[in-house]
Amino acid sequence: xxxxxxxxxxxxxxxxxxxxxxxxxxxxxxxxxxxxxxxxxxxxxxxxxxxxxxxxxxxxxxxxxxxxxxxxxxxxxxxxxxxxxxxxxxxxxxxxxxxxxxxxxxxx
Numbered sequence: 001x002x003x004x005x006x007x008x009x010x011x012x013x014x015x016x017x018x019x020x021x022x023x024x025x026x027x028x029x030x031x032x033x034x035x036x037x038x039x040x041x042x043x044x045x046x047x048x049x050x051x052x053x054x055x056x057x058x059x060x061x062x063x064x065x066x067x068x069x070x071x072x073x074x075x076x077x078x079x080x081x082x083x084x085x086x087x088x089x090x091x092x093x094x095x096x097x098x099x100x101x102x103x104x105x106x107x108x
Contacts, residue, residue, distance in 0.1 A: 003069045007040055010047045010067075015105055019045050021056065021087075022099040029098065032084060034105075041084040044068065049100035056100055061092035 001009075013034055019042055021030045032042045044067050045056065052060040065072045068085050075085035091098065 001069065003040065003067070003071050006067045006069060007043055010043045011050065013039070013043050013046050016042060016046060016102055017105045018042070018103040019049070020101040020103060021045070022101055024096065026099075030084075030087065031103075038084075045084070045100060046102065052097075054100060055097040056088075056091060057097040058092050058094055061088040064088045065092060 016034050018031050018033045020028050021032070023029045032038050032045055034042050044064055048056055048060040048064050048067075051063075056064075065085065065088050068075070068082075068088070071082055072085055072089075075082035075089065079086060
């Protein structure tokens with residue numbers, strides 16, 4: 001399944017403005033926003049966190065690399081081009097789990 005096909009199988013993220021990825025001390029390491037260019041990554045990370053108790057574990061990171069499909073190979077060939085995939089490659093090889101904190105859309 002390619003990335004576009006995978007995205008169709010993931011839960012909707014319309015209720016999210018962003019997803020914050022937190023370090024061991026609760027500090028924000030990264031934020032993936034619900035905007036063009038990041039919406040697919042938001043869906044991947046949110047679904048991974050939902051399946052792994054609100055955390056991105058090494059196993060979740062490895063699964064995420066499979067979900068990114070053809071983009072994972074491109075990220076490996078071009079380090080820095082896909083920072084959200086680069087992060088998963090690093091986390092999949094570690095032993096730390098990172099919390100994922102949803103940031104809901106605020107009604108106007």
